[in-house]
Amino acid sequence: MQNDIYPDLSETWISRFLGLAEHVSQWSKDPSTKVGAVIAEPNTKIVRSLGYNGFPRGLDDDAERLNNREVKYQMVVHAEMNAVLNANKDVRGCYMFTTLPPCH
Numbered sequence: 001m002q003n004d005i006y007p008d009l010s011e012t013w014i015s016r017f018l019g020l021a022e023h024v025s026q027w028s029k030d031p032s033t034k035v036g037a038v039i040a041e042p043n044t045k046i047v048r049s050l051g052y053n054g055f056p057r058g059l060d061d062d063a064e065r066l067n068n069r070e071v072k073y074q075m076v077v078h079a080e081m082n083a084v085l086n087a088n089k090d091v092r093g094c095y096m097f098t099t100l101p102p103c104h
Helices: 011-024 069-075 079-086
Strands: 036-040 047-052 095-098
Touching: 011 036, 011 047, 011 095, 036 079, 047 079, 079 095
Parallel strands: none
Antiparallel strands: 036 047, 036 095
16 A cells, blocks of 8 residues: 555555654653654665754763753754764655654
8 A cells, every 4th residue: 555655665664664763762861752763765765864862962961951941952953853964875865754743
C-alpha cells in the first residue's frame, strides 16, 4: 500500500524509520520533551543521519539549564537540525522522520 507522504517507501519501512526515531529520542537528556529524527535515503533505504534534541556539542547537560525552560529553549538544538548537522553526506532528496512535528 503506497502513501502520499512517502510514496517511495512501504508502510514497513516507514514504521522502521519512525521506530528508529523513537529509539534515538531516548538519547535526549531533556527532562520534559525527548525528540528524535532520522534522515533516510528513499531509494536505498540507507540511514544518512540521526539526531535528538539537546545542547550544542561542548556544552554540559547541566541539570540547572535543563530544568530552566527559558534558558533551555534559548540553547537547545532541535533534533531535526542535529540530524542535518550530523550528516556526513548531502541529504537533499532524503526523507526525515521525527517523533514530533517539527517546530516553526
